[in-house]
Amino acid sequence: MYSVSKKIAVTLDRNLVFVHGKGGVGKTSVSQAIALGLAAKKKRTLWVAIEDPMRPPGELLPQGPNLWHLNCSFKLAFEEYAGLKIGMPRLTHLFVQNKLMQYLAKAAPGVHEIVLLGKIWYERTRYDHVIVDMPSTGYGLAMFQSTENISHLFGGGPLHKDAESMLKTLRSPEETGHIIISLPEEMPLRESLELNDFLIRNFEKNPAAFLVNRVFPQINETLELSPALTERINPLATSVEDYAQMRSWLESFNLRIWKDAGIHYGALRQVAPDLQDSESPLIRLLCEQLQREAYL
């Protein structure tokens, strides 16, 4: 029998895991919870953010036993990559300090993405698991498109060769897992299908796993909607009770978008916010849910 938990668990157990999804679906918390859970299994785990403007760039921060965090920075990754390629420190310095080269690195299409992806790719060998909190849909996609662009632009050169090796890793179900996160809302669910099409085109042998986040308590005894609900004109709710009923029904209705596409998905329930407004209890609760559902 096909088991969703198994599919997710297998995906998350790979060396390199990309957490995809549009903005606002909770990629950061979920990817962090996944990393926390893997670290708890005594695996050396790295949780990666891509150029998060709200965190210090480039630093490797210990986050607990077996767990580290890296906020990938283009500038530092570029210097590191140039150093690896050029070899001689003096020449590397001359190259990366050159104003025009800095300009080109920033402006040349694809280079930005390939350098960030390259840094993650390079780091993977040092950890059991690397969990990547991908930038929201549009930008995240450009990161993979860049590998194609690079081969288009730099045909044959060393950059091209590196891009090819990266792409090989990303395509391999032995090495890399892709997971798509969505909310049970119409637009994010639809957009996640577009994202999935893109991933299939690029990594056809390595299909993504699916996870719907922040699912509201399912309170309806039946999926049949009463006429009072379908015929309502005003899209606003009238009371807490009305909202709870509508929301619960709407979510099951929306999730048909995935069901109709033949997608099997895991689910994480919405966690009530705590009083301290701190993120860490949320991450812990999410991590416990992942463990309870046997996703980890």
Add this chain to the structure above:
Amino acid sequence: MKSSIDQTLQNKRVIITCGTGGVGKTTLSAALGIRAAIQGRRAVVVTIDPAKRLATSLGLSGLGDQPTDLTPQVQAAFERAKLNGASLPEEMKGTLAAIVPDTRKTFENFVRELAPSPAAAERVMSNPIFQIFAKEFSGTNEYMALERLHSLHIQNHYDCIILDTPPTRNTLAFLEAPRLLAQFFDEKLIRWLVLPANKIVATGMKKAFSILEGLTGASFMSHLFDFASGLFSVQRNFTANLKRITELMESPQVGFLMVTTPTPTHQEEVDHFIQTLKKQGLHFEGIIFNRTLAYLKDEVPQDTARAKNPAWKEAYDLIHALQKRERRVIASFMQKPVQVCAKLPELARDVHSVEDLFHVALAFDARSDFNTGES
């Protein structure tokens, strides 16, 4: 007394809504357009909308680069709402249109306009570096949105232009777009690339070029030089254009709204955004909290079986916790010297027509003195 969001709609010629993905910016911007039309403005909503979100929520099969007039639909919804007793003006004098600009086409037109000759424009556009750049350089979409805004501003067909900014990973990306693109056109640097190779005498530069060629290959270098000479040819016109756009952005006719959800995770980002606006001399109108739940009246369920059902109890507890957090977050914003100009309730179902949006437009909690309690 007029509420602050209505004052903004009344007084500003251009309103730019900013916010991260998932906060419901597109629906909110469209609802603002309707609210402006009710107030008698000739409004247009411009949205950079790759996901066709706006068209879907208006119940239209598509929206295009040219304005779609939505006034008849808004008018019909206005009449129906009046019949149902909504408090509205005597008649609707305003209009509403929507535009979803084709940024790629705008970019190509932009290059054609800037280039000294049609041949020069074609040369730039056929370069593979340009083609990928046009598609992916972060900042292009944003800059093209501003281009479109500028031309609408000049045309004078509309007196209230609402720009729904493209979804970005962070709210600052939009503000940085002109500067990013300007960097790209940096004259001093492009000059190096259009100089014939044998004219480069600086050893450092020579060395850097030879390393670059080793990394990227000869064909990339030739595309690069070709691209640079193309850029160089449009550079002067671009700089003049950028100046006009920057002047428009800084003009007091243009107001920025920050759309956010009442969650603590966004607070730091909102603060950062407001500071950046101020630093750049842009006019910040205030924050709109979207998807608020405090408006839901708390009644004991009629059905006693429900009251005992654990799933129902879980749902109530969750909503109550969310409402509590919302009050706390909004209250903490009220303590700051930051204008909160409206709250918009979370909807109980998706929006699928202009009429739905009309209800949303009336649902802005926009009292000028609003507090953080229940409505």
